[in-house]
Amino acid sequence: MSTALPAPEFKPFNLALIQLGQITADKSANLKHARSMIQKAASGEGIGEVKGKPDIIVLPECFNSPYGHVHFPVYAETIGFKHGQAYDVQSSVSESVKMLSEAAKEAGVWLLGGSIPERDASDDKLYNTATVYSPQGELVAIHRKVHLFDIDIPGKIKFKESETLTGGSTTSFFDTEFARIGLGICYDVRFPELAAISARQGCQVLIYPGAFNTTTGPLHWELLQRARAVDNQVYFSMCSPARDLTAKYHAWGHTLVMDPMGVKLIEAEDGEYILHVHIDPKAFHEARAGIPVTTQRRFDVYPDVSKGL
Numbered sequence: 001m002s003t004a005l006p007a008p009e010f011k012p013f014n015l016a017l018i019q020l021g022q023i024t025a026d027k028s029a030n031l032k033h034a035r036s037m038i039q040k041a042a043s044g045e046g047i048g049e050v051k052g053k054p055d056i057i058v059l060p061e062c063f064n065s066p067y068g069h070v071h072f073p074v075y076a077e078t079i080g081f082k083h084g085q086a087y088d089v090q091s092s093v094s095e096s097v098k099m100l101s102e103a104a105k106e107a108g109v110w111l112l113g114g115s116i117p118e119r120d121a122s123d124d125k126l127y128n129t130a131t132v133y134s135p136q137g138e139l140v141a142i143h144r145k146v147h148l149f150d151i152d153i154p155g156k157i158k159f160k161e162s163e164t165l166t167g168g169s170t171t172s173f174f175d176t177e178f179a180r181i182g183l184g185i186c187y188d189v190r191f192p193e194l195a196a197i198s199a200r201q202g203c204q205v206l207i208y209p210g211a212f213n214t215t216t217g218p219l220h221w222e223l224l225q226r227a228r229a230v231d232n233q234v235y236f237s238m239c240s241p242a243r244d245l246t247a248k249y250h251a252w253g254h255t256l257v258m259d260p261m262g263v264k265l266i267e268a269e270d271g272e273y274i275l276h277v278h279i280d281p282k283a284f285h286e287a288r289a290g291i292p293v294t295t296q297r298r299f300d301v302y303p304d305v306s307k308g309l
């Protein structure tokens with residue numbers, strides 16, 4: 001998605017990230033638990049630097065279903081969101097969208113509702129899709145995971161989302177009264193172009209629901225987030241499910257937030273947590289003033305990836 005509109009002024013805000021546990025085969029139970037954790041986050045429960053109620057709450061990747069390509073067709077819901085068109089949540093056939101909209105409205109917060117398996121009714125294709133709600137409960141943006149997680153590390157992990165999913169074909173962000181926030185999902189973090197495009201479209205903060213694993217998590221989870229934060233001089237955060245050793249897929253956990261200098265502001269361990277962190281534009285402006293890469297790029301030597309979209 002591209003836009004001519006300038007980004008909102010970056011103002012201080014409070015971010016809460018829910019490293020959700022108890023993601024089972026029972027979708028209704030998953031939704032109920034997620035809703036109660038959103039209420040807890042909104043009331044300030046959790047760890048970290050809490051300065052009042054959060055302005056935005058984030059859930060992890062695939063929060064309503066077990067994670068795996070065999071599960072996506074079973075749990076997929078039709079959303080029917082179209083960029084630039086109003087969305088009527090009341091008539092939505094997605095129970096997850098309805099729950100998330102109600103939860104955002106009752107808490108009076110922005111809600112990045114992690115991701116869910118989505119079925120596009122027009123062609124039956126499946127996507128891994130993040131949805132975003134305003135404090136009034138409107139569905140304002142979605143992001144379909146662009147890069148599918150297809151890896152094979154012999155003896156360690158083999159995963160092929162493309163067995164059942166299709167990759168999204170747009171970059172995505174949404175505007176709040178305190179920041180422009182860029183979206184991606186998990187494996188998208190390995191593709192620096194996506195974050196660079198969001199940053200050059202004016203996003204001051206990038207948040208990706210994610211679910212790394214116990215092989216690539218210790219190697220790359222923190223490194224990639226620090227890299228995306230530093231190379232774009234933005235706040236960068238990924239929100240993971242809690243680790244569940246009874247599940248087939250062992251999520252890494254370790255939800256964290258990097259500031260624009262690559263300083264880690266908070267990090268969970270691997271259990272269920274609500275993390276609260278205060279996001280201060282000062283660090284963003286200081287990083288850009290002190291190390292002015294945003295004005296030193298040489299688009300006469302290499303192309304600007306954000307152009308031509």
Ligand SMILES: O=C(O)CCC(=O)C(=O)O
Nearest residue numbers: 149186187211212213216
């Ligand atoms: O990139 C990785 O190592 C993990 C990615 C992943 O788990 C995902 O895309 O869901």
